[in-house]
């Protein structure tokens with residue numbers, strides 16, 4: 001079985017549609033999301049609808065959570081705060097209710113999904129380097145976990161010795177899972193990549209081959225930029241898409 005993992009769509013419907021096209025061509029059987037369906041991008045309502053239409057199972061991202069929790073706005077930087085306030089005004093009540101219903105973590109038989117960290121005390125902290133991943137490895141009951149939040153694709157590997165290594169998520173490289181190791185895969189971002197590569201990204205887990213692959217793809221950034229400007233969202237949120245930051 002092939003399972004696709006997407007994350008950090010952030011209201012970028014143009015990129016989401018392209019990702020779904022590619023996922024369909026790869027014959028993935030299921031799609032999971034590591035959160036942040038909305039926030040930043042100009043099409044939050046359409047993204048929620050698309051998630052429901054494609055039966056994409058998602059966890060909470062901090063932006064999804066913030067839609068129903070204005071008291072948390074102080075935690076965001078200026079651009080993120082403007083974007084979450086705009087997003088709140090442009091979502092139907094039914095979509096807000098859907099976002100409220102998302103779980104913080106999903107644990108299936110052979111994998112786990114979360115947004116920031118597998119840590120009930122601090123679920124929206126960042127895993128940026130091996131030391132940050134320790135608590136998530138400790139709490140994870142499955143061999144492999146998929147997450148997002150930093151918008152940078154990459155793989156944390158806990159060796160049999162307990163040492164944790166990091167491998168950047170390079171498009172097209174296949175990671176073959178070994179029985180005596182555990183893995184935390186940052187699947188990258190569909191809607192706002194931040195690794196200096198503006199291409200959208202997602203991940204394919206082949207449960208039969210026991211392998212993971214990061215995929216990158218081009219989408220129409222001009223279209224998203226224009227929508228961001230037309231909708232009165234900060235121009236910077238469109239500019240950053242071109243440089244992948």
Ligand SMILES: [Fe+2]
Nearest residue numbers: 008036061149
């Ligand atoms: Fe995000």
